[in-house]
Amino acid sequence: MRIGDLAEKSGLSTDTLRYYEKIGLLPRPLRDGGGRRVYDAAILRWIDFLDRLKSTGMGIKDRLRYAELRGKGVASLTERREMLEAHRGKVADDIGRLTEMLSVLDDKIDLYRRMEAGETVDPAFENCARTEHGAPSRQEQNHEHSPGTRPRADAEA
Amino acid sequence: MRIGDLAEKSGLSTDTLRYYEKIGLLPRPLRDGGGRRVYDAAILRWIDFLDRLKSTGMGIKDRLRYAELRGKGVASLTERREMLEAHRGKVADDIGRLTEMLSVLDDKIDLYRRMEAGETVDPAFENCARTEHGAPSRQEQNHEHSPGTRPRADAEA
DNA sequence: GCTTGACCTGGAGTGCACTCCAACCGGTAG
DNA sequence: CTACCGGTTGGAGTGCACTCCAGGTCAAGC
Numbered sequence: 001m002r003i004g005d006l007a008e009k010s011g012l013s014t015d016t017l018r019y020y021e022k023i024g025l026l027p028r029p030l031r032d033g034g035g036r037r038v039y040d041a042a043i044l045r046w047i048d049f050l051d052r053l054k055s056t057g058m059g060i061k062d063r064l065r066y067a068e069l070r071g072k073g074v075a076s077l078t079e080r081r082e083m084l085e086a087h088r089g090k091v092a093d094d095i096g097r098l099t100e101m102l103s104v105l106d107d108k109i110d111l112y113r114r115m116e117a118g119e120t121v122d123p124a125f126e127n128c129a130r131t132e133h134g135a136p137s138r139q140e141q142n143h144e145h146s147p148g149t150r151p152r153a154d155a156e157a
Numbered sequence: 158m159r160i161g162d163l164a165e166k167s168g169l170s171t172d173t174l175r176y177y178e179k180i181g182l183l184p185r186p187l188r189d190g191g192g193r194r195v196y197d198a199a200i201l202r203w204i205d206f207l208d209r210l211k212s213t214g215m216g217i218k219d220r221l222r223y224a225e226l227r228g229k230g231v232a233s234l235t236e237r238r239e240m241l242e243a244h245r246g247k248v249a250d251d252i253g254r255l256t257e258m259l260s261v262l263d264d265k266i267d268l269y270r271r272m273e274a275g276e277t278v279d280p281a282f283e284n285c286a287r288t289e290h291g292a293p294s295r296q297e298q299n300h301e302h303s304p305g306t307r308p309r310a311d312a313e314a
Numbered sequence: 315g316c317t318t319g320a321c322c323t324g325g326a327g328t329g330c331a332c333t334c335c336a337a338c339c340g341g342t343a344g
Numbered sequence: 345c346t347a348c349c350g351g352t353t354g355g356a357g358t359g360c361a362c363t364c365c366a367g368g369t370c371a372a373g374c
Contacts, residue, residue, distance in 0.1 A: 034370045045313040056258045081269040088262045095255045101213045105245045112238040156202040
């Protein structure tokens with residue numbers, strides 16, 4: 001398989017494949033007589049996994065570290081597992097945050113829908129348009145929230 | 158509230174707050190006698206929401222567009238709702254992808270754990286270390302996958 | 315033999331999202 | 345009075361992750 005085929009199959013561009021090789025994410029492939037890269041199909045599984053790591057929020061440095069460990073073979077199993085466990089934690093956190101956001105969005109979409117229908121809305125949700133862009137509304141009297149805990153009020157408008 | 162207080166309460170740096178204001182994510186605040194920014198506590202809700210949009214994967218351009226619409230008030234409700242619905246879709250997709258990754262990671266962590274314990278492993282999962290870094294393994298004989306569908310095999314090693 | 319197209323290299327350029335810096339100003343505590 | 349702290353501005357610099365390009369090579373088809 002040459003780089004063009006691999007690009008097509010992996011969904012990455014040839015530029016990206018060469019870039020990944022340059023920084024060490026991909027192993028240096030064999031070359032044919034003309035100096036062109038020749039890939040084994042097995043590389044696709046590695047690329048897919050790299051892709052998954054990336055699309056679930058692992059940065060290039062950590063991917064690089066993981067690739068480096070992988071190159072060392074079985075000796076690096078423990079460290080690799082630890083990296084995966086750390087990433088698992090982040091992924092789980094992200095799922096939590098996204099799931100929370102889903103309900104925030106659903107509430108807001110619902111609110112907007114009702115406002116679009118001309119419904120009058122709970123004044124608790126209507127205090128932002130008034131204070132926008134430095135409009136001459138009355139100024140705050142320093143009625144701060146309790147310090148330390150930020151209650152994450154999602155009623156911005 | 159001055160910019161330092163807001164930084165502390167919002168978790169953003171003063172530089173970031175000024176940067177957000179410059180690009181239009183935050184409305185221009187009032188100034189005190191000395192030209193210093195004075196914020197109403199209500200801005201915290203907006204910042205929190207912006208933060209949520211960001212941390213759930215919305216880029217700065219879309220956040221900017223949303224902020225712009227928000228500045229226009231009720232006239233932009235429909236478009237804002239559409240943006241939120243689009244974002245909701247992406248968030249739902251992300252949750253799916255992350256959840257899938259969670260089980261991929263769990264499988265892999267389990268596999269590594271078993272390998273660390275010295276267990277012999279199904280050869281289907283052991284074909285990557287051999288073909289790494291252009292090592293002199295036998296070359297592929299072009300036994301491609303069926304074209305079009307990439308089966309997303311997660312057994313990279 | 316010549317053209318075409320895929321590939322090669324090294325290096326420059328891009329877009330995002332900040333982050334840092336120099337040089338300055340204004341209010342307050344000692 | 346002066347030191348200091350926290351603000352102000354415009355602009356430069358950073359890190360990530362590509363992406364593009366110029367100028368060249370090589371193999372296959374006509």
